[in-house]
Amino acid sequence: MSILLSAVVLVPIAGCGQPSGDAQNMTAPGAEEIPAIALVAADRPTDxxxxxxxxxxxxxxxxxxxxxxxxxxTVVLAKTQPDCHLGWTTLAGIARVESDHGRHRGAKITGEGQVRPVIRGVALDGTNGNARIIDPEATHRAGKTVYAQAAGPFQFIPDTWKRWGVRADIDYQTLEKILANGKPGTSKGSLGSADNIDDAALAAGRYLCASGGDLSTGRGWRTAVFAYNHSDAYVRQIHAAASAYASK
Structure with missing residues (x-):
């Protein structure tokens, strides 16, 4: 089932556990190497x-x-966290399951990477098997309880975005400092937007690397994806999607 229907919950890394059953036997999906690109002094390196x-x-x-x-x-994390070995197919697999690559319900990606209209998951109010997560900032603004919703093409909940979100278009020297230690956090001005596919893909990769360690190993890859969503079925779904991209 699409996480947009079942509501993704990105959990803290501590105590994230391990996948069980046949998910334990998976190997990491392959991925071709990305061409080298200039990261310093590039206006928009994704071009x-x-x-x-x-x-x-x-x-x-x-x-x-x-x-x-x-x-x-993938290129940025290979440079800043070379021991992670994140493959682009894993990010593609997650985005396929979470939002059909930013196309859920007819959404489209602009040239600047913004997904419009924005994509939101169900309210995480504790019903239908979902977690109960209150959005404190929205609650304060509204003066009443507002439940968190997963946002963007990679479906981040607000608290997780605050910990791992990052602007992909800031200068590389600043970006390198933010990413190199493998820990969460950044300044408010460098937080970016979960509705921007460049920012969201980089934040998702950052989270996966911190969660799994070496994603070229089956254990590291499984642990990382299981941390993204505590579901063996989800791990299998992402593995199938990523492996299919790797084989084409």
């Missing part, structure tokens, strides 16, 4: 991956702009 994305978009069924975002996140 450098346009040709790479155009050549693959049709056969993969992924929008060019989305592929550019997944590729850029």
């Amino acid at each position: 450098a991956l346009q040709d790479w994305a155009i050549k693959r978009a049709g056969k993969l069924g992924i929008p060019v702009r989305a592929l550019q975002a997944y590729g850029y996140a």
Whole structure:
């Protein structure tokens, strides 16, 4: 079932547990290497991956702009967290399940990476098997209880976005400082938007690397994806999607 229907819950890394059953036997999906691109002094470095994305978009069924975002996140994390070994196919698999690559209910990705109209999950009010999570800022503004909703193409809940969100278009020297230690947090001005596919893909990769360690190993990959959503069925779903992209 799509997480947009069942409501994704991105949980804290501590105590995230391990997948069970046949999910334990999975190997990490493969992924071709992304072409080297300039990260320093580039106005919009995702543009450098346009040709790479155009050549693959049709056969993969992924929008060019989305592929550019997944590729850029992979390149940046390979540079800042080289021990993670995140493959772009994993990001593509997650985005496929979460939002059909930002196309849920007819949404589209602008040239700047904004997904419009915005994509929101169900209210996390504790019903229908979902977690009960209150959005404190929205509650304060409204003067009444407002429940959190997962947002954007990678379906982040507000609290998790505050911990792991990051603007993909800030200068690389600043971005490197934010990402290199592998820990959550950034300044408010560098937080970015969960509704921007560049920001969301990079934040998702950041979260996965912190959760799983070495994602080239089956154990690391499974642990990372299970942390993203505590469901063996979800892990299998992402593995199937990512593996399919890797095989095309």
